[in-house]
Amino acid sequence: MQTLIKIFAIFLFYWIGEFVSTLMGGFVPGSVLGMVFLFLALQLKWVKEDQVDTPAKALTDNMGLFFIPAGVGLMAQMDTVRENWWVILVAVLVSSVLVIASVAYIQEHMERRRSK
Incomplete structure (x- = not known):
């Protein structure tokens, strides 16, 4: 219960x-x-x-199981992926850089707060 x-x-x-x-x-x-x-x-x-x-x-x-439907959907839309691969690549690169930069900034801020 x-x-x-x-x-x-x-x-x-x-x-x-x-x-x-x-x-x-x-x-x-x-x-x-x-x-x-x-x-x-x-x-x-x-x-x-x-x-x-x-x-x-x-x-x-078991988080990996939640990615199976997304992967199957991606494979089903492979023609769209082939036509727009460069847009997808730019979006992945830009978003990855933004995520890494924001995590680094937040981590640095938290480290400074912790040391005070």
Whole structure:
């Protein structure tokens, strides 16, 4: 029974994220909003880590399974990928550089805060 409550807690945040995403017109995916809401709830101590640890570990241990539908979809659209490979390549390179730079900036900021 305890595990069902833990699973429900994770799905509750997912559903809240989907609801808010619908209200926003789908601008941000509901799953992303749900993760942000769960993160905030954990940081604000509204939800304790032991309330979501078991299903969260199971989901992250099997994360590779969630990429299978995306990979199949990509293979099904291979003609589109071939026609627009350079646009995809530029988007991947630019987004990778932005992510690396933002993570480095945040990490540096956190290191400075920690040392004070």
